[in-house]
Amino acid sequence: MSYTSSPLVAPPRDWWQPAGRDEKLWLGIAGAWAVSMFVMMVIIWPAIGGQQNQIHDYRVDPSDFQAYTASFIEEHQTGELEGTPVVSPPPDTDIFLQASQFAWTPVLELQQGETYRILISSIDVQHGFSLQPDNVNFQVLPDFITGLEITPHEAGEYTIVCNEFCGLGHHLMVGQIIVVE
Numbered sequence: 767m768s769y770t771s772s773p774l775v776a777p778p779r780d781w782w783q784p785a786g787r788d789e790k791l792w793l794g795i796a797g798a799w800a801v802s803m804f805v806m807m808v809i810i811w812p813a814i815g816g817q818q819n820q821i822h823d824y825r826v827d828p829s830d831f832q833a834y835t836a837s838f839i840e841e842h843q844t845g846e847l848e849g850t851p852v853v854s855p856p857p858d859t860d861i862f863l864q865a866s867q868f869a870w871t872p873v874l875e876l877q878q879g880e881t882y883r884i885l886i887s888s889i890d891v892q893h894g895f896s897l898q899p900d901n902v903n904f905q906v907l908p909d910f911i912t913g914l915e916i917t918p919h920e921a922g923e924y925t926i927v928c929n930e931f932c933g934l935g936h937h938l939m940v941g942q943i944i945v946v947e
């Protein structure tokens with residue numbers, strides 16, 4: 767009785783033999799695929815379809831950021847939505863969006879077709895900015911501002927969800943951007 771195909775028997779020790787033809791072929795395909803994905807990520811995607819967000823990063827003290835957001839709200843508040851201030855800023859001002867456990871402050875009301883610069887930061891722990899139903903995603907960290915340049919092309923209500931687990935109320939952390947015509 768032969769046991770050569772049993773998993774208990776070590777396979778023949780021939781790993782030092784030169785790679786076979788099909789092995790070389792698969793390595794070649796995998797290598798070419800990796801290079802083409804890299805080229806797509808760095809060159810094709812940003813160039814075609816505008817899928818790369820314009821992001822500028824700055825350092826900030828969380829308590830300063832909180833103060834900037836408060837004075838921004840004071841200056842441009844136009845209403846309130848379920849306890850959160852609604853702000854309608856002109857396009858040429860710096861817009862502040864503050865992430866905290868467990869809220870996005872304020873609700874932003876923006877004009878369709880205008881270009882805005884939104885400065886986003888956290889005043890406590892790490893959060894994640896995810897704009898629904900559009901596919902805009904990035905991390906929001908205390909001490910750093912993420913400056914996002916956006917031009918909303920379609921009117922409607924957009925939801926911001928936190929996609930980085932930030933504590934017990936994480937699932938309640940929902941904000942809003944309203945785009946009006």
Ligand SMILES: [Cu+2]
Pocket residue numbers: 866867868892893894928929930931932936939
């Ligand atoms: Cu969060």
